[in-house]
Amino acid sequence: MTSSLTIYSPAGVVREAAALRRAQKHLVRLGFDAHLDESALAKHQRFAGDDEARLAALHRVAASGVDVALAARGGYGMTRLLDRIDWALIANSVAQGTQWVGQSDLTALQLGLLAHAKGCGPTWAGPLAADDFGRTAEQGGVDDITEACFVEAMHEELEAIGFREAGAPRGTAPHDGFEAEGLLWGGNLSMVCSLLGTPHWPRIKGGILFLEEVGEHPYRVERLLLQLRQAGVLQAQKAVLIGDITRFKRAPHDRGYSLKSALAAVQAGCSTPILTGLPHGHEATKVCLPVGAKTQLVVQGRDVLLAWGHV
Known part of the structure; x- marks a missing residue:
């Protein structure tokens, strides 16, 4: 069964849209039904949309029932949202099977969830869409170990x-x-x-x-x-x-x-x-x-x- 996957941007602006498109295509080749959230390429100052847009994206992904929620990139921006996140909504999505994946700035979301809803289930510290799956051949391409670990984790085999x-x-x-x-x-x-x-x-x-x-x-x-x-x-x-x-x-x-x-x-x-x-x-x-x-x-x-x- 194909896993649905949404790439969303809760923090820093995606500097190269092409990287996100490459990531989406690569994830499709790996067998995921991957698509971009509607505001994944939004821009506001150094952020992927203003605070309201990024908060809405976070909640929208949580409510969607998607199998995998993969952050586009880190940077900075999650800290601005912590006081207004609907932690019960995020926790429920985890309990229902959504696997949240990311690192760097996403640490704030992952640890915030532990603080507000300990026991709801794990999230994954792992790759980011643009930074890891959007790498060109000149940049070394997608790392084999990173890719293999991600696929195994998302299929509950790691x-x-x-x-x-x-x-x-x-x-x-x-x-x-x-x-x-x-x-x-x-x-x-x-x-x-x-x-x-x-x-x-x-x-x-x-x-x-x-x-x-x-x-x-x-x-x-x-x-x-x-x-x-x-x-x-x-x-x-x-x-x-x-x-x-x-x-x-x-x-x-x-x-x-x-x-x-x-x-x-x-x-x-x-x-x-x-x-x-x-x-x-x-x-x-x-x-x-x-x-x-x-x-x-x-x-x-x-x-x-x-x-x-x-x-």
């Missing part, structure tokens, strides 16, 4: 992902034998921190928190992580998984300070294990992660397995 822990000295496996179970949650680091102290913050204890970031110097990443640590968030989790943190520029006065240094400084004051290497973030290769699902984490050597199908 039950686990694996990766190799990065950053440890050669010949070492600092988290070998570690195991944990907890609610999987997280997303873009800046967006996660932006929700602290708001009604849209999910108060999760004993969870598995995953984080990614783009375009932020390691000292800013460290500062954001320290905010989470000083707020007691990191200590309340069973594990923290660090995804891609990329596209930042080093400064001449860093003098050896690096992302590795930043993460080590955070880990030094936190007993919760921080594991790196999760293939998720603002790069071409990204796995799909079920935000809000009960998940099991198992580490063997430097190989990490994250499973949710039978927890």
Whole structure:
């Protein structure tokens, strides 16, 4: 049975309509009945339509009963809508089977749903239509792993992902034998921190928190992580998984300070294990992660397995 899929734009403006058209065609080739929401290409300043238009699109998709709701892109804009979202409507759509997929700015929607309707079912931290499925051949085309994970997840066949822990000295496996179970949650680091102290913050204890970031110097990443640590968030989790943190520029006065240094400084004051290497973030290769699902984490050597199908 063909899955219906709507591409909608709840945040930043789609800068190239052609990318969205390519994404739609590619998704059709993958077997989805893919179409664009009526305001997917709307423009207002840097947004995909004004706040009213984007809020209406979000609610329209939720009420449609579509199988897959795929965000066109991230950017900025979801935060403006949080106080007016009909969370019961979104939660009901999830309960009825709509799979919401996205990342970056969509972190605010996914975590807001955990805060307002915990237990309604997971959403998916995963690809974006224009950024991932709209890639040209010159841009490297659609990543095979990203595509395969997405298709399996949307067909309810993805039950686990694996990766190799990065950053440890050669010949070492600092988290070998570690195991944990907890609610999987997280997303873009800046967006996660932006929700602290708001009604849209999910108060999760004993969870598995995953984080990614783009375009932020390691000292800013460290500062954001320290905010989470000083707020007691990191200590309340069973594990923290660090995804891609990329596209930042080093400064001449860093003098050896690096992302590795930043993460080590955070880990030094936190007993919760921080594991790196999760293939998720603002790069071409990204796995799909079920935000809000009960998940099991198992580490063997430097190989990490994250499973949710039978927890």
